[in-house]
Amino acid sequence: MNISEQLMKVLIIEDESELAKNMISYLSDQNYLCELAVDYQQALDKINDYTYDCILLDLMLPGGTGMDILNELKNQNKEDGVIIISAKNSLEDRISGLQLGADDYLTKPFHLSELTARIYSVIRRRNFGNANVIEQNEIKIDLLAKTVSIREEKVMLTKKEFNMLIFFIGNKNKVVSKSALAEHLSGDLADMLDNHDFIYAHIKNLKKKLQEAGAGNYLKTLYGNGYKWEI
Amino acid sequence: MNISEQLMKVLIIEDESELAKNMISYLSDQNYLCELAVDYQQALDKINDYTYDCILLDLMLPGGTGMDILNELKNQNKEDGVIIISAKNSLEDRISGLQLGADDYLTKPFHLSELTARIYSVIRRRNFGNANVIEQNEIKIDLLAKTVSIREEKVMLTKKEFNMLIFFIGNKNKVVSKSALAEHLSGDLADMLDNHDFIYAHIKNLKKKLQEAGAGNYLKTLYGNGYKWEI
DNA sequence: AATTTTCTACAGAATTTCTACAAAATTGAG
DNA sequence: CTCAATTTTGTAGAAATTCTGTAGAAAATT
DSSP states (O other), X not given: OOXXXXXXXEEEEOOOHHHHHHHHHHHHHTTEXXXXXXXXXXXXXXXXXXXXXXXXXXXXXXXXEHHHHHHHHHHTTOOOEEEEXXXXXXXXXXXXXXXXXXXXXXXXXXXXXXXXXXXXXXXXXXXXXXXXXXXXXXXXXXXXXXXXXETTEEEOOOHHHHXXXXXXXXXXXXXXXXXXXXXXXHOOOSSTTSOOTHHHHHHHHHHHHHHHTTOOOOEEEETTTEEEEOO | OOOTTSOEEEEEEOOOHHHHHHHHHHHHHTTEEEEEEOSHHHHHHHHHHOOOSEEEEESEETTEEHHHHHHHHHHTTOOOEEEEEEOTTOHHHHHHXXXXXXXXXXXXSOOHHHHHHHHHHHHHHHHHOSOSEEEETTXXXXXXXXXXXETTEEEOOOXXXXXXXXXXXXXXXXXXXXXXXXXXXXXXXXXXXXXXTHHHHHHHHHHXXXXXXXXXXXXXXXXXXXXXXXX
């Protein structure tokens, strides 16, 4: 996965609105997808709900400290990259932040170009470590090569089938509604909204291929609710 | 109080009719009950008259600004969840919106699946705190997997049964009238006058399944008044 | 042009939802 | 307390909805 070609999600935790504005503006221009939290609770909520490629964390927050957020990330075994942004260049803060699992540290004021450089390197570092291969039981998926193998045997999936499989595994143990699937597959939020029946065909084909290749029956139909990759 | 792709009331404040149409279509499909306001005055009227689980607020409105609506909600101590929907360029608005107490924001254009994810988060946080799993004595409900377990044993519920259970637990120790249940389950505000006897069947089925699975007898019938989840 | 993929149409299978009705339970008036 | 009116439960099954499988048309890719 090439960093520059992929949409990276960044969470900015910052209460100074002028700075936040500038950061969002600049990062958006660089094709980062930015979200903002302006206080401790909002930050916590976002962190609980989503996963970001990089979190920019101001340590001075209304309602709680940035350190608590770092702790929270650690407790939840979240693997979001974190860059601490702090007004004071205190050595203790810096060390304890890095010890708590932050990836980098930036002192205010900073140049925005410096910020993007750090974000880039944090994400690259993480993506290098992260395998491009997902293994779920007997199923092995190479995201780069876009291949799927079951017990070392290749399974030929079409593009849509592959996308579905990734989507299911990425949402394992969650119900995925038919319309969510449809939207995901069409990639278009336009008017695929009336008729989602084509999903039936794809589901059937995917199930059949997986089953013929000897995979376990993980893809369950939940009558009236959608589908679920259950593991 | 229901969650996820279940029946929740959502107010869409949006003047772009094409977008509004798509949102309504998609959200309705996910079992949200949608209402629309296309300008400032309509929005204000709706907000004054009803309570919504989540308000989707476009900041650019004919006749007034979305900020005024946020202020109005705050002044009235309304607790409706609010997700701001804004164009990419209005950064200041997004920031001050969050500072004015909006729960989240979304930048146009967005994926409808992203929208439902946000709505889900907002509603869940408001109704159940920050958890995708609700535990009530021996009953455990996973809102994302849409599963119910009793002492680690799965109980298979239909969609309506699941909705009822969530509704009861969200209104625990409160009397829920048969017609309220009926309205909640059917999602139709119109047919308040119809007969609601189908509720009997659902109640019976739910009670039976819970009882067979060994759950305590929490769902009480209050003769002539409705039902109550008593804990 | 040939092949593969994606989507649609439709029959019937499976499941859920709702209705009908008799029996049981509850309430309140006499 | 008794009885009638009302409401709820239980049983059964009809109606509606959703899903599967087959087949092939339309669209995309080679």
